[in-house]
Amino acid sequence: MTTDVTADEARHALVDALTANGSLAHPGWTAAFTAVPREMFVPRFTIRRDGARLVLAAGDPGYLEDVYADTSLVTRWDAAGTAVSSSSEPSLMARMLHAFDMPAGARVLEIGTGTGYNTALLCHHLGDTRVTTIDIDPALTTVAAERLAAAGHHPHVVTGDGTAGHPEGAPYDGILATCGVHRVPTAWLEQVRPGGLVVTNISNGIARLTVADDGSAHGRFLPAPAMFMRARPDTGHVAPAARQYAELVATGTATGRRRAAALPAEVDEDAFYRELVFATAMETCLAHHDVLALSLSDPDSGTTHGLIHPPTGSWARITPQPGRRAHVEHSGPRDLWDERLRFATRWLAAGSPGPDAYTLRVTRSGDHTLRRDGNAPADWTV
16 A cells, blocks of 8 residues: 555455455455444554554554554553553454354444444444443543444443443343453353354453353354453553563562473473463463463573462463473462463473364353363363
8 A cells, every 4th residue: 555545445455455365254244344434443543563662643654554454553551551452453353253243133242342443343234223332441432432423323332341241231142342351251141142142352262152041152262363452340450561570580589499390202392482471372371361471581591481470479480491401480379380381281282273173161150161172171260
């Protein structure tokens, strides 16, 4: 696209790209992406470019090109500088909306209004009166409602805790959550009719669950990994970040139990340490949803990895040694190294399966069972 591209040209170019890569295939959603102006919902945003944050606003050079790039546009941060609201990558939005294959006339609840752009896509496809959207932050819902109205859409916009759903409008034919959760709230299952859908980001995947007559839900994860910003318990919530614990890992200011450890022979060493930090395995990400990780490199002492569980004060400091060995120091009621070792080893030995190798069953009482194809249930409970 050229620097003098119009919004319509940029929007059609994005739709063409999403169609070509398979993200858009349903004519209804294609029409929605073609019609809804994303720029109306993100007049100002932050993107990352060359490792730095770049703020763009309407009228800036390249603004429209970035609005219609297949990338996430961050629009809000918490007090510690953690992103808490954004307009997600259009290709990810399209895949989720395709999975959320609601028929004409369906009534739906969207968890996480955010900018309102995804809400507008739902309104275009299903009709304004069929869409309810909820967000914890009144600053977001107020602005989103104004921008939705300016774009010609008038869904029911609610300010409240999305993890509790919106029982006043239940039952719904489906719930679509555009925020991340570490488990599926039972309130969502209670508010979706039997046969309806819950599509949400959980762990590092997108789960598509069908609600059964007994109030349970069962389904499979979509193929591509994905992680959304976590649902917040209140507007002032500040999420702990790994960088806050860098000194503990770097300088060893805290001491704990020490031991030498060996890596399992059946796993690749580099792959293991990547999994240790990035937790891409479904089992690891689910079981360690609130465990922070970071790696620090020093030209003299080499690389040190850290795992921290703020709720219990547990931490582990891991320094790789020659010969597939590691020096491990840890403290607290949880042995984060042993836990991570178990999950990572099993996942790597299975060939590093992607999210679509897993199914998830959630009972009416909230018990979760994760199962990998051809294997026993994963070792994860909530």
